[in-house]
Amino acid sequence: MAELTNDRFLRALMREPTDRTPVWMMRQAGRYLPEYRASRAEAGDFLSLCKNADFACEVTLQPLERYPLDAAILFSDILTIPDAMGLGLYFETGEGPRFERTVRSMADVEALHQPDMASDLGYVMNAVSTIRGALNGRVPLIGFSGSPWTLATYMIEGGSSKDFRHIKAMLYNDPETLHALLTRLADSVTDYLNAQIEAGAQAVQIFDTWGGVLGHTVYPTFSLDYMTRIVKGLKRTHQGRRVPVILFTKGGGQWLESIAASGADALGLDWTTSLADARTRVGEQVALQGNMDPSVLYASPDGIRTEVERILAEYGKGSGHVFNLGHGIHQFVDPEHAGAFVEAVVELSPKYHR
Amino acid sequence: MAELTNDRFLRALMREPTDRTPVWMMRQAGRYLPEYRASRAEAGDFLSLCKNADFACEVTLQPLERYPLDAAILFSDILTIPDAMGLGLYFETGEGPRFERTVRSMADVEALHQPDMASDLGYVMNAVSTIRGALNGRVPLIGFSGSPWTLATYMIEGGSSKDFRHIKAMLYNDPETLHALLTRLADSVTDYLNAQIEAGAQAVQIFDTWGGVLGHTVYPTFSLDYMTRIVKGLKRTHQGRRVPVILFTKGGGQWLESIAASGADALGLDWTTSLADARTRVGEQVALQGNMDPSVLYASPDGIRTEVERILAEYGKGSGHVFNLGHGIHQFVDPEHAGAFVEAVVELSPKYHR
Numbered sequence: 170m171a172e173l174t175n176d177r178f179l180r181a182l183m184r185e186p187t188d189r190t191p192v193w194m195m196r197q198a199g200r201y202l203p204e205y206r207a208s209r210a211e212a213g214d215f216l217s218l219c220k221n222a223d224f225a226c227e228v229t230l231q232p233l234e235r236y237p238l239d240a241a242i243l244f245s246d247i248l249t250i251p252d253a254m255g256l257g258l259y260f261e262t263g264e265g266p267r268f269e270r271t272v273r274s275m276a277d278v279e280a281l282h283q284p285d286m287a288s289d290l291g292y293v294m295n296a297v298s299t300i301r302g303a304l305n306g307r308v309p310l311i312g313f314s315g316s317p318w319t320l321a322t323y324m325i326e327g328g329s330s331k332d333f334r335h336i337k338a339m340l341y342n343d344p345e346t347l348h349a350l351l352t353r354l355a356d357s358v359t360d361y362l363n364a365q366i367e368a369g370a371q372a373v374q375i376f377d378t379w380g381g382v383l384g385h386t387v388y389p390t391f392s393l394d395y396m397t398r399i400v401k402g403l404k405r406t407h408q409g410r411r412v413p414v415i416l417f418t419k420g421g422g423q424w425l426e427s428i429a430a431s432g433a434d435a436l437g438l439d440w441t442t443s444l445a446d447a448r449t450r451v452g453e454q455v456a457l458q459g460n461m462d463p464s465v466l467y468a469s470p471d472g473i474r475t476e477v478e479r480i481l482a483e484y485g486k487g488s489g490h491v492f493n494l495g496h497g498i499h500q501f502v503d504p505e506h507a508g509a510f511v512e513a514v515v516e517l518s519p520k521y522h523r
Numbered sequence: 524m525a526e527l528t529n530d531r532f533l534r535a536l537m538r539e540p541t542d543r544t545p546v547w548m549m550r551q552a553g554r555y556l557p558e559y560r561a562s563r564a565e566a567g568d569f570l571s572l573c574k575n576a577d578f579a580c581e582v583t584l585q586p587l588e589r590y591p592l593d594a595a596i597l598f599s600d601i602l603t604i605p606d607a608m609g610l611g612l613y614f615e616t617g618e619g620p621r622f623e624r625t626v627r628s629m630a631d632v633e634a635l636h637q638p639d640m641a642s643d644l645g646y647v648m649n650a651v652s653t654i655r656g657a658l659n660g661r662v663p664l665i666g667f668s669g670s671p672w673t674l675a676t677y678m679i680e681g682g683s684s685k686d687f688r689h690i691k692a693m694l695y696n697d698p699e700t701l702h703a704l705l706t707r708l709a710d711s712v713t714d715y716l717n718a719q720i721e722a723g724a725q726a727v728q729i730f731d732t733w734g735g736v737l738g739h740t741v742y743p744t745f746s747l748d749y750m751t752r753i754v755k756g757l758k759r760t761h762q763g764r765r766v767p768v769i770l771f772t773k774g775g776g777q778w779l780e781s782i783a784a785s786g787a788d789a790l791g792l793d794w795t796t797s798l799a800d801a802r803t804r805v806g807e808q809v810a811l812q813g814n815m816d817p818s819v820l821y822a823s824p825d826g827i828r829t830e831v832e833r834i835l836a837e838y839g840k841g842s843g844h845v846f847n848l849g850h851g852i853h854q855f856v857d858p859e860h861a862g863a864f865v866e867a868v869v870e871l872s873p874k875y876h877r
Contacts, residue, residue, distance in 0.1 A: 341821070
């Protein structure tokens with residue numbers, strides 16, 4: 170493997186000094202890019218794009234050709250594990266992800282296939298090693314997984330949800346079954362992220378997209394505890410280098426202290442939380458990643474620049490901040506606006522690192 | 524007007540002693556009740572239900588016939604003001620509210636009709652006085668409005684939204700137009716709530732359903748400031764009795780101190796915030812309303828009771844708590860479960876008031 174020529178993303182996650190604030194965007198390889206839409210049309214559909222290492226590599230690298238980003242993130246779907254467990258993932262146009270089968274009982278949990286990382290999810294590891302090779306040390310590659318709670322919401326509801334009716338009913342009426350499912354998921358996510366690390370991922374992020382819909386007393390038990398278990402099970406050093414872990418619970422701004430106690434290296438933040446407050450609360454323990462509202466990318470390039478400056482000032486001087494959006498980039502964003510965002514971080518951040 | 528025979532809701536909002544914790548449910552007159560569905564079918568559609576004082580009165584009282592609730596809330600739509608401004612409100616099955624026309628420019632703002640409370644919104648005031656008469660002092664009647672920010676999201680997007688693309692673009696690119704719209708809305712909401720108070724509403728609630736999608740630096744400027752302006756413009760005493768005001772920003776748990784500084788009597792909370800923490804932070808200034816996750820109503824009656832006990836203990840002893848859900852009751856809830864919830868508050872709360 171080639172030596173990393175740009176390691177400021179990894180250094181910032183370790184709260185080590187950097188020349189400027191590193192920047193990447195959640196969902197940076199995505200529908201807002203015309204070249205992504207072209208690749209997807211060529212591949213046929215979204216899952217074919219994920220399952221073919223060459224296509225996955227192609228789209229992973231597309232945003233790096235346009236913007237001076239400091240990290241690449243594996244192009245894959247959040248629901249690869251439930252799919253490998255036998256639930257039959259498919260996509261309905263305009264409906265988001267769906268499963269052919271749901272999990273609603275202990276029998277359903279027990280019937281789940283235990284995914285084998287090589288035979289069932291080897292296509293993801295192929296993508297990781299292919300991308301890592303193609304990056305050739307340009308920037309680090311981030312691997313990722315959904316959190317157990319987030320994966321469980323899709324498995325129990327059968328797809329996206331507005332009210333999380335079935336999983337919340339299970340949480341209160343049959344917590345044993347839910348814990349059995351979350352335990353299996355935590356084990357699989359641990360294996361999955363370790364396999365990504367072995368294949369070449371240099372940092373990993375756990376997306377707890379739906380942790381914020383939980384009450385404050387059940388979030389620790391049904392989401393955070395399982396992420397903590399994963400963090401403790403991860404191979405944190407690979408080929409002599411620390412592999413940092415980022416936890417991102419969207420809507421988790423009130424719970425940063427407990428999330429920081431998980432042992433993760435960094436926390437993702439959305440835009441409802443002040444970076445200055447977050448730094449005061451947990452900045453001695455973890456790095457912070459975020460937190461511009463992706464809707465700011467609908468503003469003019471000047472407006473975007475103003476907001477970038479405000480966020481840099483809010484975090485303040487010194488290392489430990491990875492600039493990002495507070496959620497994935499929206500599909501209707503003009504790619505030039507995404508460029509204005511990345512350029513603004515590159516140009517405006519060095520003064521905070523002198 | 525008849526004397527109030529049950530004023531524990533109003534007393535709790537003023538943080539005065541009560542014999543037990545008062546309880547009501549947001550959207551308590553709604554689709555989960557078969558008698559509501561029957562009334563709606565008879566009225567023809569949702570808007571006809573709102574615009575006919577007899578129907579509005581009938582459905583407002585339905586949950587009181589089933590449950591020992593401590594307040595009634597006017598049955599109406601959140602979007603009556605934008606409709607009266609000339610945007611043409613309609614409902615598409617499964618799509619939620621839509622407007623025939625949107626507001627996207629200063630010219631659009633200037634073209635808005637200034638609603639007259641008597642001629643344009645008299646049907647709401649008729650409903651208030653009809654309901655107040657029918658209640659005959661049984662429990663207080665709550666009037667309500669959407670917050671300016673929340674109303675503006677629907678007016679600018681043209682309906683419900685996932686990404687709030689148009690209003691957030693306006694916020695960053697053309698804040699002057701957005702402020703002009705919010706100013707007009709704040710004036711109309713003030714008039715609207717004052718007219719409801721004149722017609723018989725004994726407390727009012729402002730629903731800031733979408734305030735929580737704002738970044739922490741723009742929430743004060745684009746949502747809270749306008750609610751504060753409304754609070755200051757309200758007739759807070761009517762017929763010798765204080766008319767309390769409740770502000771509810773869903774997802775606003777990180778901003779309680781600033782919301783409490785608005786001058787409101789009470790804050791609504793969702794389930795992501797601990798009532799104990801909230802009481803420590805702002806309990807000397809305001810009463811607290813909430814905050815059970817409405818999804819708990821999918822649990823068994825025993826599970827519901829356990830959660831009610833936990834929330835009562837979390838708030839602790841003394842007055843200043845109005846028990847409620849942290850959001851509107853879902854349409855698929857079994858009415859018996861809603862009953863178990865209300866009964867649990869009635870039975871379990873007296874020990875916190877001795």
